[in-house]
Amino acid sequence: MAGKDGLKFGDLGPRAAHLCVDAQRMFSEETDWHTPWLARILPNIERLAAAHPERTVFTRFVPVRLPEEGRGVWRRYYERWPKMTLEALGSGMVELLPSLTRYAPPAKVVDKRVYSPWLEPDLERMLEADGIDTLVVTGGETDVCVLATILGAVDRGYRVIVACDAVCSSADQTYDAMMFLYQSRFGEQIETAPTAEILDAWG
Numbered sequence: 001m002a003g004k005d006g007l008k009f010g011d012l013g014p015r016a017a018h019l020c021v022d023a024q025r026m027f028s029e030e031t032d033w034h035t036p037w038l039a040r041i042l043p044n045i046e047r048l049a050a051a052h053p054e055r056t057v058f059t060r061f062v063p064v065r066l067p068e069e070g071r072g073v074w075r076r077y078y079e080r081w082p083k084m085t086l087e088a089l090g091s092g093m094v095e096l097l098p099s100l101t102r103y104a105p106p107a108k109v110v111d112k113r114v115y116s117p118w119l120e121p122d123l124e125r126m127l128e129a130d131g132i133d134t135l136v137v138t139g140g141e142t143d144v145c146v147l148a149t150i151l152g153a154v155d156r157g158y159r160v161i162v163a164c165d166a167v168c169s170s171a172d173q174t175y176d177a178m179m180f181l182y183q184s185r186f187g188e189q190i191e192t193a194p195t196a197e198i199l200d201a202w203g
Contacts, residue, residue: 005183005192009159012202017132018048018056019153021117021139021146021167023100026061026093032083035140037168037175042097044166044195045138049103051199056107057126059117061145062086062094074114115145118152127158134159136198138166143174150182154189162192 023045027035049056064070065086067078078085086094096104110123117123127135135158137150146167153160162182169175182190 007193007201008191012134015131016134018052018136020045020058021149022059022061023097023139024060025095026089028097032081035168035170038140041166041168046099047195053103054106058096058107058109060094060111062111062113115148116152117149136161136163138163140168142167142169142178160190163195163198164192165194
């Protein structure tokens with residue numbers, strides 16, 4: 001894994017939340033979208049969720065039922081991955097990883113159909129209702145759904161902290177590339193830090 005940046009802008013206050021991206025069975029188990037790193041980062045996701053369950057939001061990526069239900073290029077996408085439709089997978093594979101379900105509730109769950117969770121109004125409404133201004137991001141993948149989640153949060157003005165040992169990719173090269181991008185191109189808007197440092201700074 002790439003190096004860390006650290007919490008350059010100080011401790012986390014009471015208006016911080018943990019946003020865990022797509023820690024689901026279909027990415028953990030032996031499917032066409034299996035992400036081997038997910039098992040390695042899961043203990044750190046659990047630590048953050050356990051520390052602040054009432055301040056945790058889990059997103060879930062929900063595939064279309066059949067490829068022909070995909071909109072625009074998403075139809076071609078699911079024609080490429082026909083085994084990853086709801087009909088082929090079964091609804092149970094969309095569920096959170098078993099060790100995370102105990103945190104919801106009080107943690108909240110937001111479903112989405114695309115990479116970004118910000119197209120679903122529920123997420124922003126939840127965060128605004130709780131007065132959230134800082135997001136600690138975990139989950140997968142660093143270069144796909146995590147990237148879309150982070151950039152949407154930056155656009156909305158949130159302080160974004162990437163837990164660098166609690167996000168994963170399918171390949172080391174893309175993980176390293178994204179850490180470099182977050183640290184070098186978005187240094188005023190995105191911080192990267194290990195889980196231990198984040199927990200120490202989040203009272």
